Amino acid sequence: MEPLDQALEASALELSSEPMLLNLGPSHPAMHGTVRIVLELSGETVVHADVQIGYLHRGFEKMCERGTWGQVFPYVDRCNYVSPMLNNVGFALACEKLLGVTVPVRSQWYRMILGELSRITDHLTCDGAMAMELGAFTPFLWMTRAREFIYDLLEEETGARLTYSFDRVGGMALPPTAGFKDTARAVLEQVQEAIGEVERLLLGNRIFLDRLENVGVMSPEDAISLGWTGPCLRASGVPYDVRKAHPYLKYDEVDFEVPVGTTGDCYDRFVVRLEEIKQSIRIIRQSLDRMPDSGPMHIDDPNVVLPPKDEVYRTIEGTIQHFKIVMEGIKLPAGEVYSYTEGGNGELGFYLVSDGSGTPYRVRIRPPCFFTTSGLERLITGHMLPDIVPCFGSINMVGGECDH
Numbered sequence: 001m002e003p004l005d006q007a008l009e010a011s012a013l014e015l016s017s018e019p020m021l022l023n024l025g026p027s028h029p030a031m032h033g034t035v036r037i038v039l040e041l042s043g044e045t046v047v048h049a050d051v052q053i054g055y056l057h058r059g060f061e062k063m064c065e066r067g068t069w070g071q072v073f074p075y076v077d078r079c080n081y082v083s084p085m086l087n088n089v090g091f092a093l094a095c096e097k098l099l100g101v102t103v104p105v106r107s108q109w110y111r112m113i114l115g116e117l118s119r120i121t122d123h124l125t126c127d128g129a130m131a132m133e134l135g136a137f138t139p140f141l142w143m144t145r146a147r148e149f150i151y152d153l154l155e156e157e158t159g160a161r162l163t164y165s166f167d168r169v170g171g172m173a174l175p176p177t178a179g180f181k182d183t184a185r186a187v188l189e190q191v192q193e194a195i196g197e198v199e200r201l202l203l204g205n206r207i208f209l210d211r212l213e214n215v216g217v218m219s220p221e222d223a224i225s226l227g228w229t230g231p232c233l234r235a236s237g238v239p240y241d242v243r244k245a246h247p248y249l250k251y252d253e254v255d256f257e258v259p260v261g262t263t264g265d266c267y268d269r270f271v272v273r274l275e276e277i278k279q280s281i282r283i284i285r286q287s288l289d290r291m292p293d294s295g296p297m298h299i300d301d302p303n304v305v306l307p308p309k310d311e312v313y314r315t316i317e318g319t320i321q322h323f324k325i326v327m328e329g330i331k332l333p334a335g336e337v338y339s340y341t342e343g344g345n346g347e348l349g350f351y352l353v354s355d356g357s358g359t360p361y362r363v364r365i366r367p368p369c370f371f372t373t374s375g376l377e378r379l380i381t382g383h384m385l386p387d388i389v390p391c392f393g394s395i396n397m398v399g400g401e402c403d404h
Helices: 003-013 060-064 070-077 084-099 105-133 137-158 180-202 206-212 220-225 230-235 266-290 309-314 316-328 368-374 376-380 385-395
Strands: 020-024 036-042 045-052 335-343 346-354 362-366
Touching: 036 385, 045 376, 045 385, 060 070, 060 362, 070 084, 084 105, 084 335, 084 346, 105 137, 105 180, 105 266, 105 385, 137 180, 180 266, 206 266, 206 385, 220 230, 230 266, 230 346, 230 368, 266 385, 309 316, 346 368, 368 376, 368 385, 376 385
Parallel strands: none
Antiparallel strands: 020 036, 036 045, 335 346, 346 362
């Protein structure tokens, strides 16, 4: 047989193949919310990925512009519903920056404690779900149990387990409860014990390490170019933390470190969050020691702060003050401001525009999840189909933030 005939016969035996298109989501347990990835696969290798958000239709910014400044707090709770207290604090600080006021010392420490507790719940949820999706169900239960301890504490303080609406422009809704400090210290011990158990079970597990190490690598240059912040950026080796770089509240008065990774892979993103939980525990313990047991929780300005309920019911002045703030809203000075804090997933920014009325003229949020999700295609391209699960879990996409 001639060589040409042999080649033609061999080619006839080969099956022609084209890249396969696969829809992952928007209703899929590994998608962590309503997001869709249109995958182009060659066998099981990802050739191209089109990551599509926008299925939640939250309409956050336009809803904020329909009510008063104080009525925005329930909306920011629902952006990142895994660490809503950090959103509360961020928006309150933005309003206070425009107003030109600083809340009392006791209120600042209280905000830090509640915010760091909320950060811990965010990281516990992310790492717990990430482990569970790789088959490690027991660590997920341990971390969920630890998160429940914090939820119980936050419920005792705010009256709600998940979305709090507890911050106020100019202060906090209520002072700490009588046994808050002792309960918080006991909860931190339980969280620290749970983290130790997770580390002993997972960080030496060969299967777990094989699924995470050198998977979804993001270089520091690419992370910066994509606008990444928070644990994902720090896992790539960039030690940027708003609490250190641009301190707010009392973060410049407490001692803590900024954990960073070396490779920028899924393993680094997992471990950085574990280390940040330990640093949050350090911050909370120092804050508990330094927070005064008495003192005002809000500024002394009747045009900003609601009066006590007994004054509303018993005095005409209290009734009028309450009515004007609730019905007309706080009159923030006309102008614009950008304020940013360290949210659960990175730099959480609020750009506010006021026309001097009690209703926001413009509210714009900088959600850290939006930027990390924009880098997902780069993380998973070239990897196998099963690698999408840890990559997506490691960036901790929260749909409420992306679809703002």
